[in-house]
Amino acid sequence: EQKYNRVATPVMFDSAILHSLNEKEKLKIGLEQALEKRQLRLEFQPIVDIKQQKILSFEALARWKFNDIDVPPAIFIELAEKQGLIVEIGEWVLVQACLSASRWQMQQNAGVSVNISTHQLLHVNFIRSVQHALTVSGLAPEKLNLEITETVFCGDIDQARKALQEVKTLGVTIAIDDFGTGYSSLSQIEQLPVNCIKVDRHFVSNLAANGGVILRATNMMAKEMALQIVAEGVETEHQKQFLQNLGIHALQGFFFSKPLPESAVGDYALTQTLTSSENTVAPELAK
Numbered sequence: 001e002q003k004y005n006r007v008a009t010p011v012m013f014d015s016a017i018l019h020s021l022n023e024k025e026k027l028k029i030g031l032e033q034a035l036e037k038r039q040l041r042l043e044f045q046p047i048v049d050i051k052q053q054k055i056l057s058f059e060a061l062a063r064w065k066f067n068d069i070d071v072p073p074a075i076f077i078e079l080a081e082k083q084g085l086i087v088e089i090g091e092w093v094l095v096q097a098c099l100s101a102s103r104w105q106m107q108q109n110a111g112v113s114v115n116i117s118t119h120q121l122l123h124v125n126f127i128r129s130v131q132h133a134l135t136v137s138g139l140a141p142e143k144l145n146l147e148i149t150e151t152v153f154c155g156d157i158d159q160a161r162k163a164l165q166e167v168k169t170l171g172v173t174i175a176i177d178d179f180g181t182g183y184s185s186l187s188q189i190e191q192l193p194v195n196c197i198k199v200d201r202h203f204v205s206n207l208a209a210n211g212g213v214i215l216r217a218t219n220m221m222a223k224e225m226a227l228q229i230v231a232e233g234v235e236t237e238h239q240k241q242f243l244q245n246l247g248i249h250a251l252q253g254f255f256f257s258k259p260l261p262e263s264a265v266g267d268y269a270l271t272q273t274l275t276s277s278e279n280t281v282a283p284e285l286a287k
C-alpha cells in the first residue's frame with residue numbers, strides 16, 4: 001500500500017555529478033542562469049543568546065534547486081567563485097537578506113548575518129553593494145552582520161582591511177566564520193576590524209572527545225580581545241550545556257532550529273525551542 005501513498009521527496013545531490021564532465025558542464029551553465037530563472041532562495045537559521053534568552057540574528061543561507069535537485073551551497077558557492085559568478089550572486093544574497101530582515105523587524109528584533117566570499121569582499125563594488133542593500137531595504141546597518149572566512153588572510157589583506165573598515169563605519173558588524181579551520185590565528189584577526197568569531201562546528205562536535213580544549217582557549221582569548229564568540233553546529237542538549245558552562249552563550253545549530261524559510265522566521269521563538277524535547281534532531285534532518 002505504501003507505494004500508492006508516495007509523497008514527493010526531494011532528490012538528493014549525487015556528488016558523482018562532479019566527476020562527470022558532462023554533468024559538471026550542465027551544472028555550470030545552470031548556475032549562470034540560476035538568478036534569472038529564480039532558482040535561488042534563502043533560508044535563515046537563528047543565532048541565539050541563551051543567557052539573555054534572545055535571538056541575536058538569523059544567518060542567511062543560499063539554496064539552489066536545479067532540475068529538482070537541491071545542490072548543496074558548499075558545491076555551488078565554490079563553483080560560483082570559479083565561474084566568476086560569486087559577485088553577482090553575493091549581491092543578490094545581500095539585497096534579499098536585508099529585504100527579509102527589514103520585513104521581519106515587525107516580529108523579530110533580530111539582525112541578519114550574511115556570508116561574504118573573499119572574492120566579493122575584495123571586489124571594487126563591495127562597499128557600494130552593501131550600501132545599496134541597506135538603502136533598498138531600509139534596514140538599519142546595525143542589524144546587518146557580515147561573515148567572512150579565514151581565506152581572507154590568503155588574499156590582499158590591506159584591501160580587505162580597508163573594505164571592512166568602510167562597512168564598519170556604516171555601523172555594520174563583522175564576524176570571522178568557521179574559525180579554527182583555516183590558517184588564521186587570533187593575532188592575525190587583530191589586524192582586521194572584527195567584532196565576532198564563529199568557532200567552527202567541528203570543535204563543537206568534538207567536544208566529547210577533546211574536552212573542549214580548543215573552545216576553552218579560543219573563548220579565553222576572544223574575551224581578552226573583547227570579541228564576541230559564537231559556537232556553531234550545536235546539535236545536542238549536552239553540547240549546549242557544555243558551552244554554557246564554558247561561558248559561551250551565543251549559539252547556533254540544529255538543536256535550536258534548522259535553517260527556516262522567511263515565512264517561519266517571524267514565528268520562531270527561542271523559549272519554545274529550549275523547552276521542547278522533540279527538536280534534538282529536526283525530523284527532516286534525521287533521515
Ligand code: C2E
Binds near residue numbers: 116234253
Ligand atoms: P556556514 O556559513 O558555516 O553556515 C553554516 C552551515 O552549517 C550551514 O550549511 C548550516 O545549514 C549548517 N548547520 C547549521 N547548524 C548545524 C548543525 O547543528 N549541524 C550541522 N552538521 N550543520 C549545521 P549550508 O547551508 O549547507 O551552507 C554551507 C556553507 O556554504 C556555509 O557555511 C557558507 O560557507 C556557504 N554559504 C551558504 N550560503 C552562502 C552565501 O549566500 N554566500 C556565501 N559566500 N557562502 C554561502
Ligand code: MG
Binds near residue numbers: 059115147177
Ligand atoms: Mg556562515
Ligand code: MG
Binds near residue numbers: 177178198200232
Ligand atoms: Mg560557519
Ligand code: MG
Binds near residue numbers: 178200201232
Ligand atoms: Mg561552518
